[in-house]
Amino acid sequence: GEDVEQSLFLSVREGDSSVINCTYTDSSSTYLYWYKQEPGAGLQLLTYIFSNMDMKQDQRLTVLLNKKDKHLSLRIADTQTGDSAIYFCAEIHSGYSTLTFGKGTMLLVSP
Amino acid sequence: GAVVSQHPSRVICKSGTSVKIECRSLDFQATTMFWYRQFPKQSLMLMATSNEGSKATYEQGVEKDKFLINHASLTLSTLTVTSAHPEDSSFYICSARKLAGGNNEQFFGPGTRLTVL
Numbered sequence: 402g403e404d405v406e407q408s409l410f411l412s413v414r415e416g417d418s419s420v421i422n423c424t425y426t427d428s429s430s431t432y433l434y435w436y437k438q439e440p441g442a443g444l445q446l447l448t449y450i451f452s453n454m455d456m457k458q459d460q461r462l463t464v465l466l467n468k469k470d471k472h473l474s475l476r477i478a479d480t481q482t483g484d485s486a487i488y489f490c491a492e493i494h495s496g497y498s499t500l501t502f503g504k505g506t507m508l509l510v511s512p
Numbered sequence: 513g514a515v516v517s518q519h520p521s522r523v524i525c526k527s528g529t530s531v532k533i534e535c536r537s538l539d540f541q542a543t544t545m546f547w548y549r550q551f552p553k554q555s556l557m558l559m560a561t562s563n564e565g566s567k568a569t570y571e572q573g574v575e576k577d578k579f580l581i582n583h584a585s586l587t588l589s590t591l592t593v594t595s596a597h598p599e600d601s602s603f604y605i606c607s608a609r610k611l612a613g614g615n616n617e618q619f620f621g622p623g624t625r626l627t628v629l
Contacts, residue, residue, distance in 0.1 A: 432617075434617065436620070441623070441625070442622055442623060443516075443518070443605050443620040443621050443622040443623040444556075444605065444607075444620035445620070446617055446618075446619065446620075449617060489555065489556075499546070499558055499561060500546075500558075500618060502555045502556050503555065504554065504555040505554075505555055
């Protein structure tokens with residue numbers, strides 16, 4: 402079955418860049434997503450990337466996809482304290498309707 | 513946008529009672545809605561997938577008689593936790609996928625915190 406792995410915790414200083422990493426096992430993944438969850442709240446879709454893309458940039462967010470290594474990363478430039486949250490990567494592949502989530506990476510941004 | 517609401521946001525109930533949680537897609541029609549459960553500091557666990565007008569598909573280990581799902585329209589799905597017990601206390605999150613367009617994204621509701629005393 403599918404498996405999505407993430408490191409559990411990342412701490413950065415305000416203004417630095419944050420890089421959150423994710424690995425997955427399903428080579429037939431078609432879409433990969435990054436979600437943000439603030440305390441006590443639901444999930445907010447941040448960005449997504451198609452499996453035939455290597456990179457996607459959206460303002461402060463840059464997603465890199467290495468299909469060979471099945472590695473996905475989310476880079477947040479100029480990290481702010483408001484970026485402190487849990488970040489989940491998730492994948493879906495054709496023929497299935499359900500997302501497979503990683504366990505989430507808690508990002509802590511200190512002033 | 514694609515906004516999904518949940519109601520209530522927080523509910524406390526006595527053991528043995530039933531609780532209904534609503535999930536609505538506010539500005540789009542959803543072919544499919546999903547119900548997740550999230551334990552503290554853990555990832556989301558998919559409970560069931562519901563398509564409008566048909567029976568929900570439950571994940572292995574999820575009791576369908578315990579967690580009743582009704583997807584009556586393209587904008588509303590409900591989850592009823594029947595005869596709730598303290599171990600049912602959790603954060604329940606729904607998501608919805610658009611009927612048309614989109615990129616298979618799921619849009620999530622804000623969650624419902626259930627506490628069973």
